[in-house]
Amino acid sequence: MENLVEIKDVNFSYDVRPVLKRINMTVPRGKVVCIMGLSGCGKTTLLRLIGGALRPTSGEVRVAGTLMNDLDQDGLYEMRRKMGMLFQFGALFTDLSVFDNVAFQMREHTDLPEDMIHDLVMMKLNAVGLRGAQHMMPAELSGGMARRVALARVLALDPMLIMYDEPFTGLDPISMGVISELIRQLNAALGATSIIVTHDVQETLKIVDYVYFMSDGAVVTAGTPDEIRNSTAPFVHQFVWGEMDGPLPFHYPGSAYAADLGLGDARA
């Protein structure tokens, strides 16, 4: 199957601090792929590299065959018209209504007449079940509704690649289930490809085709959801089943407990 996203030997550093180390990853066209890992392991940085918001220190990031590293601003914007990104808390424009948020990209990038934009926005809002909220302002929406409006906005120009940055953060179980179902259904309906960055394991494993596990800036394992669930790798097992202790210790490294309690050289 043809790969829509190909990441080859990518290293990335902020100043001298390495964030990503020799990342190799492929995302086949039409699939929903998840990148999992602890906070700060480099997941979102990787997403930003795919979207061209950051450039790798070395290596290649290709989307639909185009080398993202080399694009100038015009080229980057041309590629981004074919991509969509759902931000962690939606990032809706707070001065625009739900309708105008969804219509934003259509008005910016097309010359469609306003009545056609109206129909398209209604279709997008209907797809996420929020046609009735078209006149509301972002401040009036719940967290789950805001995420659904943001999803409708992402779909505005029918992107070939949709990126989700922590789409389940802060949602109640019902909203989480709705969003995860929408991600799966809309990916199939649009014939798009999706990349989800998250650490919500159980919800994500229900809807994705493939999972990459990252730790400390590197891919440590990858596989299908079943392979991940049944993995005996200590890190993956601890992460998937939410165990308190394992390769990632409960205690942050520090001085001896007894020393912090002022017990001198007593028991550690």
Add this chain to the structure above:
Amino acid sequence: MPERLVSGLRGIGHRVVDGIWRLGYASRFFLLTLLRSTTAFRRFGLTVREIYFTGVLSLIIIIVSGLFVGMVLGLQGYETLQKYGSSEAVGTLVALSLTRELGPVVAALLFASRAGSAMTAEIGLMKATEQISAMEMMAVDPIARVIGPRFWGGVISMPLLAAMFSAVGVFGGYLITVVVIGVDAGAFWSQMQSAVDFRQDIVNGVIKSVVFGIAVTAIALFEGYDAPPTAEGVSGATTRTVVTSSLAILGLDFVLTAFMFTGI
């Protein structure tokens, strides 16, 4: 001791380098804003919307302040001029003070604290809530779409607000000196008419207010765009906007006055 000295010198060096770097970054931001201003004019509705937010919504504070400043000028001017038997010249004093100095300067200071701080907070919060990043990911240039219209909205609003301030100030001076104190209305207006020169006083005042508008708006937008995306970051940026803009207005006023009115 030498270690403390070296550490102190290193600290000063860091601050100087940081300051120069930030100045360079701000200059680049300003140039980009100018270069990508076509959207602000091609879709003038966006700029008109910003003129409403920065200009129209500042009208109340400008009008009330202008009225009081004009009335105080009238009172003080009359008090001083009557000692020399030239109380009819109070209209000239009020008009020249307002058109040359107080109109542009006080209106710009009020503009910085009312509209400038609002612009910084808005852009800073847009950044903190990832609205700017979202726009970039939607292939929409935030400098062209968000910064440009706000910049030109501010630059267009500022001279209009300064003119409004001066006009209302003159009316305030008229109210106090002619209506309340009883100075002759004919003398008040005619002396003003003969003393105020259009090119020397009005145009120079307008030039000042345009320069202040550019300075305040550019500072406010840069501070918002450069604000760390946290609550402290946005509040610090808002404070810096008011402080830096106020100092810039007063500094630029001195330079402009030196060139315009003293022939330096």
